[in-house]
Amino acid sequence: MRAMVNNALWRPAPPVLPDSVLDCLTEPGSLSLRLQASGRRFAVRVLQQGVNQTLQDETDALDAAPHSPAYARHVLLTLDDTPVVYARSVARPGCPHWLPVLERGSRSLGLTLFGELPELRRDPLRYGLLDASHPLAAAAAQTQTAACYPARRCRFLLHGSPLLLTELFLPALKDLL
Numbered sequence: 098m099r100a101m102v103n104n105a106l107w108r109p110a111p112p113v114l115p116d117s118v119l120d121c122l123t124e125p126g127s128l129s130l131r132l133q134a135s136g137r138r139f140a141v142r143v144l145q146q147g148v149n150q151t152l153q154d155e156t157d158a159l160d161a162a163p164h165s166p167a168y169a170r171h172v173l174l175t176l177d178d179t180p181v182v183y184a185r186s187v188a189r190p191g192c193p194h195w196l197p198v199l200e201r202g203s204r205s206l207g208l209t210l211f212g213e214l215p216e217l218r219r220d221p222l223r224y225g226l227l228d229a230s231h232p233l234a235a236a237a238a239q240t241q242t243a244a245c246y247p248a249r250r251c252r253f254l255l256h257g258s259p260l261l262l263t264e265l266f267l268p269a270l271k272d273l274l
Contacts, residue, residue, distance in 0.1 A: 106224035106231075107250055114247055117274040118266055122224065122247050127266060128182065129174065129207035135274060137176040139201045143170040148190055152232055155187060158252045158261045166190045170199045170206070173240060174264075181270040183237040183246075186262045194255045206262070210253060210262055218254040221266055225250070241267045 111122050124131045131140045149169035151161045159167065168190045174182035186206055188195035198209055210217065226245040227234040234246050246265040253260045 106225050111224040112226050112247060115271055118247060118271050122249055122266060123234060127207035127211035129205035132174060132176060137178060137273060140175045141205050142173040142175055143203055144173060155193045155261050159259050168196060179269050179273060180240045181267050181273060183240060183265040185233055186260060188260045190265045194257050195260050220252040223250045227265060237265045240247060241269060243268050
């Protein structure tokens with residue numbers, strides 16, 4: 098399996114952001130738990146789940162060809178019914194380790210990734226600012242528009258099988274924290 102490539106889009110250091118957003122972006126634990134701790138009503142809204150394609154910048158992390166089939170889950174994390182994070186979790190289609198984890202309805206993935214899978218291995222967080230040219234920024238813009246979206250990405254390995262989680266931080270997050 099190939100290691101995740103350090104390309105120009107995803108960097109080891111976060112971009113310069115307001116403190117409240119930066120604290121969430123660099124949260125080493127579960128973002129869901131961090132948002133729940135805000136005291137606001139937290140929820141996960143599933144936008145799409147099922148067979149999809151790998152994005153160009155996901156191929157190395159998933160050890161897959163560009164635009165190859167993948168299983169993806171797209172969600173919004175909300176505070177008081179306001180979307181604050183757009184997230185995409187993607188794994189190889191038919192993966193016996195990740196499909197049961199991803200097929201969870203509106204239950205937070207973070208609660209499982211940071212507490213229910215002791216055999217899970219996590220790569221370091223990577224950070225980016227995604228503009229409208231990135232497919233995930235284009236998807237996030239359907240909820241809230243921004244010139245660019247602060248984002249973080251992490252690869253998880255479960256029994257050697259990769260899952261890539263990308264989270265884009267929406268403008269409303271700053272106002273709700």
